[in-house]
Amino acid sequence: MSAVLHPPATPAETLTIALGERSYPIRIGSGLLGRADSFDGVPRSAAAVVVSNTTVAPLYARRVLDLLRGRHRQVELIELPDGEAHKDWHTLNLVFDALLGLGADRKTVLYALGGGVVGDLTGFAAASYMRGVPFVQLPTTLLAQVDSSVGGKTGINHPLGKNMIGAFHQPVAVIADLDTLATLPDRELRAGLAEVIKYGPIADAGFFAWTEANLDALLARDPQALRHAVRRSCEIKAEVVAQDEREAGLRAILNFGHTFGHAIEAGLGYGEWLHGEGVGCGMVLAAALSARLGLLDAASAGRIARLVGRAGLPVLPPRLGAGRWLELMRLDKKAEAGEIRFVLLEAIGRAVLRGAPDETVRALLDAHGA
């Protein structure tokens, strides 16, 4: 089946992520994968390789390949297996095998066409192939459009820990075609909403209130609501990344809910819960921990839990046992000298990074049946 991409109803919007010579545009709009000018500024190398997967390629690859043939002499497609369970060393090596087999050189541009798994993996391939080649993010899930395609974190999972192997490597452009969201399964849309919900608590109380008021429109895929959610999310992320590209401090706030969420993903096995589901439930736990530590009022923690629940995301964690939770969370990249550090809230719109006594975390997990 090939998805229909309509001409744009409203003009595309372009944000810039300000990183000096590594600055790049984030283009957001309808019909962008069908327009040559979406790719303005991307190097016109002789060769290009589109990396996608067996679900997304049949929907969107032909259109992208046709368009790119106007920019590059040779354009090839690599189709990877689909799923978080394939975000691993073996699949990464399939990309290297293909690039070497195709004779890709240092100027070859990689295009990541898909969700966060394809984006993270292709970005890491681009960071390491011949010590670095340019790449473009063509995100096709809500989660990838509001988060993973922006900011240059790339990588793969390790059986012991989520996103443990990777590199910072910024794309040369992000092109988010909102039309692609039409084919996204409902469960994936809800997973993407988890990352949209995240931005309000960490940075913008007004956006949180907007998300509460517009959640039903977002679930119904109202185009204006989705466009606003993608734009505001990217604005917040771009601002944070511009201030702290390599997560010396501030950028960690983008990990709100992720310490618990990553533990769920690794603890249950990748792909059992979607990343966004882990983040949704993780935000409920992180807000409750903030309240338990006296940082956040209970009413605000309740608002977050209600919104996550309304989005159809799990609010109850899986039962792993407190010991296992702590073991998994000690592997989190934010941990220092064995101390788990959580992104916690002082208010909706204000996040802090800090540790919490093990006994408080255990009591929280027990209280949530985890």
Ligand code: NAD
């Ligand atoms: P995903 O990439 O697995 O995509 C979800 C599913 O939707 C897949 O089956 C995919 O094939 C399918 N799909 C994609 N686009 C579609 C479309 N338009 N129509 C129909 N089906 C489509 O998952 P995701 O939620 O996009 O990304 C999750 C990943 O992103 C995780 O690995 C997570 O660690 C990573 N992530 C990275 C960052 C970052 O900053 N780099 C941030 C957040 C999340």
Ligand code: GLY
């Ligand atoms: N998604 C977390 C980050 O980009 O830093």
